[in-house]
Amino acid sequence: MDINQILKTDIQDFINKNLNSDSSTLALKKNPFPEVNYAEIINQISAKKKAKDKLPTWFSTENIIYPEKISIEQTSSEITAKYKASLVSGDKLIDCTGGFGIDDYYFSKQFKKVIHCELNSDLSTIVKHNFEVLEASNIECFSGNSSQIIEQLNQKFDCIYIDPSRRNDAKGKVFMLADCLPNVVDLQDFYFQFTDMILIKTAPILDLHAGLLELNNVAEIHIVAVNNEVKELLWKIVKNHSEAPTIIAVNLEKEKQTITKIESSKSYSALYSLPKKYLYEPNASIMKSGGFEAVSELFSIEKLHQHSHLFTSEELIDFPGRKFQIDSVVPFQKKEIAQNLQGKKMNVSTRNFPIKPEEIKKKYKIQDGGTVFAFFTTNLNNEKIVLLCTKL
Template sequence: MNSLKLLLETEIQEFINTNIENDVSKLALHKNDFSTDYISIINQIVSKQKAKKKLPTWFKTPNILYPSKVSVEQTSSEKAAKYKASLISGEKLIDLSGGFGIDDYYFSTVFQKVVHCEINPELSFIVKHNFEQLGKKNIECILGESSKTLKNLNQKFSWIYIDPSRRNDIKGKVFLLKDCEPNVPELLPFYFNYSNSILIKTAPLLDIQSGLLELQFVKRIHIIAIENEVKELLWEIENHYKDDITITSINIEKEATQIVTTSLSEDYMASFSVPKKYLYEPNTSILKSGNFNAISQLYKIDKLHQHSHLYTSEEKIDFPGRSFKIDTIIPFQKKEIKTHLQNTKMNITTRNFPIKVDEIRKKYKIKDGGTIFAFFTTDIQNNKIVLLCSKI
């Protein structure tokens, strides 16, 4: 790991920090005046640039080492890691897929001890070094294959945490947990020898119903979105759990966090209506949950159509998503469209509509942007309509 240690030399760290805002493609053309590989230095700058918004604690801490740009892109953000640490706590947690260690840093605030397992020697070295710079003394970094580490330690843990990675040979196929490393569905009985509580992180690509078919004893599912982009799914598993499964949809914004919890076993009933005064579009985490009828029942608002997933009300409510005032309702007919939409500027969204956004823009010469929000959708009477709205 001598090459990594060389990156910590004072003049190299000064070069990285001095050029953190600069164009790395231009920096790459400069002559290498240092004692180590110049590409490695450039890669540190690229990865640190990626960390600025996503990992502010790491970014502002001196002498942090970074893995590849891809590793930084794939790691949890601090915002997501903080949320995870609010869900569980206990004496000891073992992370079987440690990675860059963002989650473990926050788990260490709610557990007495955290064990970070990593099979990649370079990444394990980087993470151990970084935890020292961050002042974390209750995290132990162990290099090696996670199942062997678990067996060798032979301890009981309050929680096992794991983020299985999708194998490269399944590109283009349906995303299933059995196609990941490690194979969590197959290894669950083995994991239960060491803990009764398991938290699994998966990519948002995983279908919730598919995950439920593969996993046993699921207690809760958390869908985490940051600024309305779903980043990860969390699966809480408790050995022998058989009761109701809840789904929590979280959207973490700069100002506030919106949380909606629904049940998989409850038979929610939606009400339906033609568009009223206000229109609501749910956050992406709610859309991912698939519990569309629950939103109608819980918030006492009407759906426009069983498959439109847009909601309406006469009185404005505080809604976990975007809210609009409906200014005009236009039938999707040639004459009406030409009068109201052609050669205009507006933000277009389609929900349960046969034509894609790009096709609509091209066909009617509509520019993107402005203050008008146009929803192309289908109403309860199966009419194709356009709702021209003002954002609230």
């Protein structure tokens, strides 16, 4: 890609004017700029569209150059990058897998110097240009193998950051860090020659216990959700750390963030109860953590059943998840179901229940939607029940 050609005013104007156009239809039209590869212009439009909500700073800044659309899809969002940067600070950080550089832009606000390493030389050139446009002058870009760059620089870093990607031949396998590049499992001791802290980002499908079997010295695991959808796991690894890690379940929203800390070293005890006045469903990051006994103890609320993962209380509390008022408790029996649910409109969920929501809706002719939330679950007496609730 010739960046200088793409940056020409008429081409930038064309890109911005066509952000609401269908890229496939646009691609069939005649190239208005024959001196430039039309596919590259179309890619700029498609990638910039993808950036609008995910990367608002990049989207709203003039003369940003975008890589292939897949790089935008795979990069951190700004909201997760800001959170990530809040976890570390110091003089120098090196990013072994720099990509489009979103994380490094926010790391650069926490460190005096950031080094961005990227195997793809074209992407490295694009990112270097964008950092200049964004006036992130304390980021230095290197293209090449990050381990070789670390050895050549031979410096001490306050943090080494890695976002390993799965090798192509690992598709279909259970997610293992050893199947990723860089192989952080094998490289941990190497990294510790140059730092006392490693921060690793992984996909949310990685099982926490599996990650702990592969990685040593894990001090913290951050489960990061955005609008109740888990987006990434962050593994903060500290040299010589030997205690069980703290698990931090985070839910990020536009105006606020909710954080729940669970100490792996502590044995939490859950309380149990039949449904009371209010019902609570933990957010996605807590569900990923598996710390349900901790939730009961930390928030002084009762679980409905060991395996139901729904909580109840008599008084309404501030809770990291969805909150409901329980309007009625219906036994899961033919007569009661026919009377209270058959043919009605409601939002169906199941927790620790043998029938799936779609089967329930089909069997009892329940329509999706409305203001009633129906939780099909099991209580502490192992009785199947339906909680009809109003969302708060």
